[in-house]
Amino acid sequence: MVSGVNTTTAGQGVRLHVVTGKGGTGKTTVAAALGVALAAQGKRVLLAEVEERQGISSTFDIAPLSTSETLILNDPSGGSLYGMSVEPKAALLEYLHKFYKLGRAGSLLEKIGAVDFATTIAPGVRDVLLIGKVYEAAGRTQGRGRKAVPAYDAVVLDAPPTGRVARFLGVNTEVAEVARMGPIKSQADSITALLKSRITAVHLVTLLEEMPVQECLDATQSLSEAGFPVGAIIVNQVRDPILSEGDLTDLSDGITSRLHTEIAADLASVGVADPDRTTTVLLEEAQAHLERLDLQAEQDQRIQEQGRLVYYLPQLPGGLEAGGLNVLADELHTQGMV
Numbered sequence: 001m002v003s004g005v006n007t008t009t010a011g012q013g014v015r016l017h018v019v020t021g022k023g024g025t026g027k028t029t030v031a032a033a034l035g036v037a038l039a040a041q042g043k044r045v046l047l048a049e050v051e052e053r054q055g056i057s058s059t060f061d062i063a064p065l066s067t068s069e070t071l072i073l074n075d076p077s078g079g080s081l082y083g084m085s086v087e088p089k090a091a092l093l094e095y096l097h098k099f100y101k102l103g104r105a106g107s108l109l110e111k112i113g114a115v116d117f118a119t120t121i122a123p124g125v126r127d128v129l130l131i132g133k134v135y136e137a138a139g140r141t142q143g144r145g146r147k148a149v150p151a152y153d154a155v156v157l158d159a160p161p162t163g164r165v166a167r168f169l170g171v172n173t174e175v176a177e178v179a180r181m182g183p184i185k186s187q188a189d190s191i192t193a194l195l196k197s198r199i200t201a202v203h204l205v206t207l208l209e210e211m212p213v214q215e216c217l218d219a220t221q222s223l224s225e226a227g228f229p230v231g232a233i234i235v236n237q238v239r240d241p242i243l244s245e246g247d248l249t250d251l252s253d254g255i256t257s258r259l260h261t262e263i264a265a266d267l268a269s270v271g272v273a274d275p276d277r278t279t280t281v282l283l284e285e286a287q288a289h290l291e292r293l294d295l296q297a298e299q300d301q302r303i304q305e306q307g308r309l310v311y312y313l314p315q316l317p318g319g320l321e322a323g324g325l326n327v328l329a330d331e332l333h334t335q336g337m338v
Helices: 027-039 055-060 088-100 104-111 114-120 125-139 162-169 171-178 183-195 210-225 245-252 257-269 275-304 324-334
Strands: 016-021 044-049 070-074 080-085 154-158 200-206 230-238 310-314
Touching (some): 016 027, 016 162, 016 230, 027 044, 027 055, 027 080, 027 154, 027 200, 027 230, 027 324, 044 125, 055 070, 055 080, 088 125, 125 154, 125 162, 125 171, 125 183, 162 171, 162 210, 171 183, 210 230, 210 275, 257 275, 310 324
Parallel strands (some): 016 154, 016 200, 044 080, 044 154, 200 230
C-alpha cells in the first residue's frame, strides 16, 4: 500500500545526522536505529540527545546517560556506538573554561546562580549551548597535522521536535547578528556553516497519519527556506496488509458475502459458537484495517510528491524487545540509507 523503497543513500558524505519528528512518531527510536546501522558499517558513532528526557537510555535499556560520552555497544564489524545526553549547564561551564579559561571562576558563577540564569532564563542561550556541544563533537579530531582524523565518523543528533527544530538549528544565526565581532560571533558563524553544509542532513520522521505528515511537510519547507539541508523522510511504523489482495479488493468494493460465507464455514468447522456473529465482527475489523491502509496510501502519496528520499520502517508488534532495534537498523541499511 506504500511506495517502493529507495536504493539511493541519504547518508553519503554526511557526518552529522539530525533526526527530528513530531512527538509520538518515534524519532528517538529512529535516531537510535540509525546510530546502530552506522556502527554496523564499522564506523565510530556518537548518538546525542538534547532534551534531557533520557530517551536513548530507555531505548537501549541502559543506565541514564551522562554529559560524558559513554560506550553503548561494540559491533562485530569493528564499529562502535557512544551515547551522550547534552545538558546546558555542563555545556556552559565547559564553554566558559574552553574559550575564556575561567577554571574555578566557572564554579563560582554556578554557586551564585549565574549559570542557572543563563541556561533557563536568557532567551536562546540554552539552544546555543546544546547545539554548540554537538558541533564540538562533530568537529573534534584525534591525531595531529596530516594524521588528524575525526574523532567520530558520524554523529547522530536526536533533535527537538519538528515544531521547533528550525529555530533550534538557526539560533546561532541570531547570535551572530547580535554579536557582530569577537569569539562568540566567530563560533556562531562556524556552527551555522556546519549545519548548512553538505556534511549535515536533517532527517524527518513521520507516521502515515494526517497530522504527523502535515507537520513533517511544514518542517521540510521551513528547514529548506532557512538553508538547512533536508535529508530523508523516514516513515515509521508502517503496517503491512494482513489480507490477500483479492480479499482487500472485495472489501473495497463492498463485496463481503463470499468472505462471510467462507469465514463462517471455517469457524463452524472448528466448533466456534455463533459463527455468523463472529464473522460479522471479524469483517468489521477487516474493514477498519482496509481504511487504515487507504489512509496510509493517501498520506504516502503526499510524501512522495515532495520528491525526496523516503525510507519505510515496519511496525514492530513486539516493540523494541527481542532485537527490534536491530530490525530497524537492518531496514535502514537494506533500503540504502546507510
